[in-house]
Amino acid sequence: MTDLFHGKTFWLIGASEGLGRALALKLADAGARVVASARSAERLADLARTAGISAQALDVMDPDSVRQAAAQIGPVDGVIYCAGAYEPVTAQNWDADAVERMAEVNFNGALRVLGQVVPDMAARDAGHIVLVGSLAGFRGLPGAIGYGASKAALMHLGETLRADLRGTGVQVQLANPGFINTRLTQKNNFDMPQLMTPDSAADHVMRAMQSGRFSTSFPRPFAWIFTLGQYLPIRWFQAMMPQR
Numbered sequence: 001m002t003d004l005f006h007g008k009t010f011w012l013i014g015a016s017e018g019l020g021r022a023l024a025l026k027l028a029d030a031g032a033r034v035v036a037s038a039r040s041a042e043r044l045a046d047l048a049r050t051a052g053i054s055a056q057a058l059d060v061m062d063p064d065s066v067r068q069a070a071a072q073i074g075p076v077d078g079v080i081y082c083a084g085a086y087e088p089v090t091a092q093n094w095d096a097d098a099v100e101r102m103a104e105v106n107f108n109g110a111l112r113v114l115g116q117v118v119p120d121m122a123a124r125d126a127g128h129i130v131l132v133g134s135l136a137g138f139r140g141l142p143g144a145i146g147y148g149a150s151k152a153a154l155m156h157l158g159e160t161l162r163a164d165l166r167g168t169g170v171q172v173q174l175a176n177p178g179f180i181n182t183r184l185t186q187k188n189n190f191d192m193p194q195l196m197t198p199d200s201a202a203d204h205v206m207r208a209m210q211s212g213r214f215s216t217s218f219p220r221p222f223a224w225i226f227t228l229g230q231y232l233p234i235r236w237f238q239a240m241m242p243q244r
Contacts, residue, residue, distance in 0.1 A: 004030075004209065004210055005027060005030040005031055005032040006030065006031030006032065007031060007032075007033070008032050008033065008077040008078060008128075009032070009033045009034075009035065009076045009077050009078070010027055010032050010033070010034050010035070010076065010077065010078040010079070010080060010128075011035045011037065011056075011073055011076045011078070011079045011080070011117070012024050012027070012034055012035065012036050012037065012079075012080045012082060013037045013038070013058075013060060013079070013080065013081050013082060013083050013109075013113055014037075014038055014081065014082035014083030014084060014132075015034075015036035015037060015038050015044065015047060015082065016036075016038035016039070016040045016043035016044055016047070017038075017043060017182065017183070017198075018180060018182035018183075018184070018198045019082055019132065019177065019180055019182070019198050019201045019202055019205070020036075020038070020080075020082040020083070021036075021043075021047060021198065022198040022199045022201065022202035023080065023082065023202040023205055023206070024036045024047060024050075024053055025047075025050060025053075025202075026202050026203070026206050027052075027206075028050055028051065028052035028053050029052075030206070031052075032052065033052055033054075034052055034053045034054070035053075035054050035055075035056050035073050035076065036048065036053050036054070036055055036056070037055075037056045037057065037058050037069060038057065038058075038083070039057065039058070039059050039060075040057070041055070041057040044056075044057055056069050056072060056073055057069075060083050060104075060105055060108075060109025060110075060112060060113060061101075061104045061105060061108070061109060063112055066109075066112040066113055066116060067116060070113070070116035070117065075120055075124070076117065076127075077126070077127065077128060078127065078128035078129070078130065079113065079114070079117045079127075079128075079129055079130070080130040080131075080132070081109075081110045081113055081114070081130070081131050081132060081154075082132045083105055083106070083109055083110075084105065084106055084132070084184065085101050085102045085104075085105035085106060085147075085184075086102065086147050086184040086185075086187070087099075087101075087102065087146070087147070087187065088143045088144075088187055088188060088189075089143065089144075089145040089146055089147070090142065090143050090145060091145060094145060098146060099145055099146035100146075101146075102146035102147050102150050103146060103149070103150045103153075105150075106147070106150035106151055106153075106154060107150040107151075107153040107154050107157070110131065110154055110157065111157070114129070114157075114161075117129075118161070118170075121170045122165065122168065122170060124169075125168055125169040125170070126169040126170065127169070127170040127171070128170070128171050128173075128209075129158075129161060129170065129171065129172045129173070130173045130174075130175060130205070130209060131154055131155070131157065131158045131172075131173070131174050131175070132174075132175050132176075132177070132205070133151050133152075133154050133155040133158070133174050133175065133176040134147075134148075134151040134155075134176055134177060134178075135176055135177065135178045135217060135222075135223055135226040136148045136151055137151035137152040137154065137155045137176065138152070138155075138176075138217075138226040138227065138229065138230055139226065139229060139230060139234070139237055139238075140234070140238070141238075141241055142238075142241055142242070142243055155174055155176065155215075158172055158173075158174040158214075158215075159174075162214055171212070172214065173208065173209060173213070173214055173215070173216070174214060174215040174216070175204070175205045175208045175209075175216050175218075176215065176216065176217040176218070176223070177196065177201050177204065177205075177217075177218060177219075178192075178193070178194060178196065178218065178219055178222050178223060179192035179193070179194065179195045179196065180195070180196050180197070180198055180201045181195050181196065181197055181198070182198060190242065193222050194219045194222040196219060200219075201218075204216070204218040204219065225240070
């Protein structure tokens, strides 16, 4: 890991808890300089007590907040977009505010952050972009109104970035986790196969970054249901999923 992370500056958005927090700690342990961002300044301050981590609070739903944070941070070697919002929402019980918030945090927030970072990386012909998608982004799932679509959009964005930046010095990667035991998944009232701890999920992301692969979905074999399920007729795939 030393060559990829040591001495590099990574801006990690969504670092206050869960996967983002665990990943920030692992990056710092690998020798990276980590700028950790999230809305909660208090949680970031606690994280920033770790050597190699500094805090920069921001709200990804606020364009001015993102611009100001990016200006204060300056050029970075890598950006990891891990911010996420989740509420279980069905079509029958549509919660417009929750759905719009998921779209704002999971996708539009990434557009705002990347808009401040990608042009500079392209100009320097150097950089590392990691977007944290989700297995839920591969196909439509019950109870995932807002969440699944916003993650699918983020994953599509990653593919488009790769199409534009391939052959340059800017690397683009997707990490698509399954269920992670956080306050978000604790809202679920159904069985979550191969539920991971944030620490375990962060290990997966670190290995994915080191591998150089464009897209990594985990944990296996649960991830195979979604990656291979893309090629099944939609009625077959959805028949495997329990109704919410």
